[in-house]
Amino acid sequence: MDEKSIIYVISDSIGETADQVTRAAAAQYEGAACDIRRIPYVSEKQTIKEIINEAKKHNSIIVYTMVIPELREYLEKEAQDQGLVYVDIMGPVIEAISHITNTKPTYKPGIIRQLDEEYFKKVEAIEFAVKYDDGKDPRGIKKADIVILGVSRTSKTPLSMYLANKNLKVANIPLLPEVEPPKEIFEIPSKRIFGLTSSPHKLNVIRQERLKALGLSFEANYANMDRILQELEYAESIMRKIGCPIIDVTNKAIEETASIILRIMKEDK
Known part of the structure; x- marks a missing residue:
């Protein structure tokens, strides 16, 4: 040339x-x-x-x-x-x-560029879910597409990660009677919030398995039935105050719970 x-x-x-x-x-x-x-x-x-x-x-x-x-x-x-x-x-x-x-x-x-954009959105959503997991930073509540509430062992974290793979930014917040819930959950639309609950018996079994995995005694308050009932009652009172949907995850797979959330979001739109 x-x-x-x-x-x-x-x-x-x-x-x-x-x-x-x-x-x-x-x-x-x-x-x-x-x-x-x-x-x-x-x-x-x-x-x-x-x-x-x-x-x-x-x-x-x-x-x-x-x-x-x-x-x-x-x-x-x-x-x-x-x-x-x-x-x-x-x-x-x-x-x-x-x-x-x-x-x-x-x-x-341009389809490969669209696929790349989809990939980076997913990565961003996963990073968001990790950053704002388990109430680490309440500032994520107002940035999130979805906020998940629930007591310990109601599958908040795996559900957050599953939804993140759907390109949704999810923050999850644990609810405990001794801890005041972040004010931000009362400052966003209730349709962006989903509460998770479960049967006391199922939680008791799951928490005992968790204690066993950690090498701790079943006598710990964490797996005490009265304590579990107290936590569930408190958590559901917060959810009712917000007016958000409450999903019983007792016998539901993560995919099923996610499907319910996605359906409700679609209906709201």
């Missing part, structure tokens, strides 16, 4: 993939001056025609990632008619995958 060599990188999305491949290939030619011009978000045939007309004035190559078949075919025809070299980065791979999987692609531009 001489000083006037130009590579037009065309895409119906941001064009990052084609740009990176082109630069990696161009880097193999030491001393060769190469002007790489990226044109993203091309969605009309007229734009393609204008680029081809400009490219034919120079010593040019067309490199492209056009997912939409109609635009890809039009670009190829125009480039061929003008005698330009053109390289399809995406098309052959899409066709190969379609062949071996016997399925059809979505032909949706």
